[in-house]
Amino acid sequence: MSNFISENTPNQPVYVDNDPQSDITTLNLGPTHPATHGVFQNVLQMDGERIISGISTIGYIHRAFEKIAEHRPFYQITTLTDRLNYCSSPINNMGWHMTVEKLLGIEMPKRVDYLRVIVMELSRITDHLICNGILGVDTGAFSGFLYLMEEREHIYEIFEEICGARLTTNIGRIGGFERDFNDIAFAKIEKFLEKFPPILKEFETLFNRNRIFIERTSGVGAVTPETALNYSWSGPILRATGVDYDVRVNEPYSSYQDFDFEIPVGTTGDVYDRFILRNEEMWQSLKIIEQAMEKIKKEPKGVFHADVPEFYLPPKEQVYNNMEALIYHFKIVMGEVETPKTEVYHAVEGGNGELGFYLVNDGGRTPYRLHFRRPSFINYQMYAPMSRGMLLSDAIINMSSLNVIAGELDA
């Protein structure tokens, strides 16, 4: 069991030159990770197996998203947001679209909101599947991961039916979706809702009361709620410490207030709590998807976008036949549409926490400034102070339970 020294741990690098006579070794937990977490580096000073101090260096996949976003029109930034948290790209896409819709003051029909909720909750499930599967792999249990990857394939099939892509989905448009969900998509979602719960149950029986897993993960990386809030944590790891902050409930977006779901909250904030919490969140996501499927049946059929011809591209047949559609198409693509010159901040609950978009608009075709408030980046800064005093194997599990996605870390 490890101790996490809380408030007074200085967030400073402690690094002395290597003296061959000293017992302290320097270990480079380098950018090329065996555990496929992503490219970030920790230079650790070790006394045998125990970590004395560590420095995190990141930026090995810095792709300058914010700079690119200043040169792309609004509808092209969706493809950039895909690649932030690439394990759950639809959430990023929807968050971006909602930010622009908030800026433009577009009101979405309920059916579009419910369809968005289905897509976002499915992608939340994919994110947690990867995180828990990889946590299993890091503790040495590989088979759970293989079962979960098969379930991810089923979700990929649903995404493919909706938008054509598996991983970096670029789902939706500003104003709704590009096409309605067809019957095959709904049938696949129904089948998923039927086939997935037994697999998740089996995964839980493999891990939840497994003596070795509990001994490995319980007590590792325990965090107090005050420390977590001080470090601006959010998402499942913050909820594991006991703070029930969930953006879906605090500031409901996309009609989340119409749904009945619970927010699981942990007690100690250690790795075992985070694992159980992510499993519970997957059950809650399934509940939300079932409710959404029921609610969609009561809404008027065929509505898949808001009625905003200034921002939503008209269908191509009308562009070739109808004068207004042609003009709207031209104005949207060339960026001649009037947009308010103001700034907006919108946050959604991503797989890792509060994913925020701060958009400063100057009325032109491209944003003046777009900043992504990335939860992995902000969550990860506590990792180096937190791993002080831990054994190396515990530090690895701690890192994988933080669910740091490299694309979101470096942006």
Next chain:
Amino acid sequence: MGKIANQHIIDKLSTQFGEKILTPSEPFGLLTFETSVTIIADVLAFLKNDKELQFIYLTDITAVHYPEKTNALAVVYHIHSLIHNVRVRIKVFIPTSNPTIPSATTLWEGANWMERETFDFYGIQFIGHPNLVRILNVDDMTVFPMRKEFALEDPNRVDKKDFFFGR
């Protein structure tokens, strides 16, 4: 607890700091105001430690570059009061010639990497930061890439000649 009104927050700030709280506005319901670099540390500490307001959660620190203004760099803080479910945006404009501002790491540990990222991209010096070095870009970079005068593409790339692309 219910939401407290934005006007109430502004009133409390004005009684404490008077003239220094400038241009309050509410774009999309989010209270936004400007303040000066001399009192920003006190404003943040007041908002965090006040028993009623309790803005204990730092959401984000970032910056925006407005080259046409005299004070061209704007440091933007987003803070959040979880008890009252209220957000506030604070902007501080500082000149490019002397881009210094007190660090928020004394109040929130989470400001550490946020300020490093802002320094990396805009060159803003946060006084009192324990380790203000570059975080995302390569360590030996000399310029600050998010400023408007820096180009997006790599200047040394030879195979994308402008001539072929009609630029």
Next chain:
Amino acid sequence: MSDINLVEAPAGVEGAGFFATSLEKVVGMARANSLWPLPFATSCCGIEFMATMGSHYDFSRFGAERPSFSPRQADLLMVMGTIAKKMAPVLRQVYIQMAEPRWVIAVGACASSGGIFDTYSVLQGIDEIIPVDVYVPGCPPRPEAIINGFNKIQDLVRSESLRRRESPEYSALLAKYGIQ
């Protein structure tokens, strides 16, 4: 009777207790069907690779059962994902540490040419620093595409001459990248 495909034996003269063929063909066959990949997964293509290694698409049926994370023991360097300029020296070091014979496959648009990220911080294609054998386009490429790229590598491996790694053309190729 199972429907598992076995690898075909190369052309040769068969007799009672002996089989005569050329050494190149046997070595090529053995190498091609037991390539040990080094998954250098940086971003989204890495997740598609994890799906390829999973049980649905099953990468290991082509012989790549053991992904090695140590360059010294790997044959095939699979670069999957964007390589930023900060990461480029690391990639080069990993390539230099690999023992001959070694092959490189660039999976995805970012590894092939920089992808959608035409910025100051992204390396516009890994072939600026290391020699690449096969490029797999896509963003991310489907698992079938990654397997297709792997099959092309297998074709290259099967038909490679034994003397290639000592030949002057190969040394000239490496010298072009500054690798001894």
